[in-house]
Amino acid sequence: MKSQPPYYAVIFTSRLSEDTDGYDDMAARMETLASTQSGFLGIESARGPDGLGITVSYWASTEDIARWREDIEHCAAQEQGNRRWYTHYDIRIARVERAYAGPTS
Amino acid sequence: MKSQPPYYAVIFTSRLSEDTDGYDDMAARMETLASTQSGFLGIESARGPDGLGITVSYWASTEDIARWREDIEHCAAQEQGNRRWYTHYDIRIARVERAYAGPTS
Numbered sequence A, B: 001m002k003s004q005p006p007y008y009a010v011i012f013t014s015r016l017s018e019d020t021d022g023y024d025d026m027a028a029r030m031e032t033l034a035s036t037q038s039g040f041l042g043i044e045s046a047r048g049p050d051g052l053g054i055t056v057s058y059w060a061s062t063e064d065i066a067r068w069r070e071d072i073e074h075c076a077a078q079e080q081g082n083r084r085w086y087t088h089y090d091i092r093i094a095r096v097e098r099a100y101a102g103p104t105s
Helices: A023-034 A062-070 A072-085 B023-034 B062-070 B072-085
Strands: A007-016 A040-047 A052-059 A086-102 B007-016 B040-047 B052-059 B086-102
Touching: A007 A062, A007 B007, A007 B086, A023 A040, A023 A072, A040 B052, A052 A062, A052 B040, A052 B052, A062 A072, A072 A086, A086 B007, B007 B062, B023 B040, B023 B072, B052 B062, B062 B072, B072 B086
Parallel strands: none
Antiparallel strands: A007 A052, A007 A086, A040 A052, A040 B040, A086 B086, B007 B052, B007 B086, B040 B052
16 A cells, blocks of 8 residues: 555454354455445455454545445445444544554664 | 544554564563553554454554654564564554444444
8 A cells, every 4th residue: 555644544443243154255345345436545454363353444535434434335234244243343533644664674 | 442532543564574483472562561651542453364463552642652652662672573573564643533333223
């Protein structure tokens, strides 16, 4: 992801319930679908052995994030997430002000 | 983490080298040390089976983040990270503007 700040990040942290039927396929589908949306810059995702998942997606503007939130297929996925897959999640919308990469020498 | 926005997030994504000797202990130590710093609000971390790690720490202000970056023990850990542990990392400083939790009914 080579974008220069400012841009926006959606930080999504989650814990899954025991009912994860269909979850992996939907998560992959949503990642693919997000990448086709206006203003999409990138996405990174990790879930550790303790069950905590962190997905950060990057967007050009808050309008792009609002549009993605309202996407009809994404809404259907959110509904299943709320009803079945997640015991808890946090969503944070953040403005990326500085970014740098390493290692540095 | 019950803080109300605005606050700040440091989004740290990383890939480890093959030389991870001492890494887990240092990561745990840095998480403990961070939690004692002025302005620290919380930290969440996940590393998935593909090797991508995401750690997000939350802070009251950019001044708190700058102070933590310059902490002498943290600097020594950063030096080892740059020299040995990471093949790549990205650090993004972001201002959290909105936050909400679920599931929603």
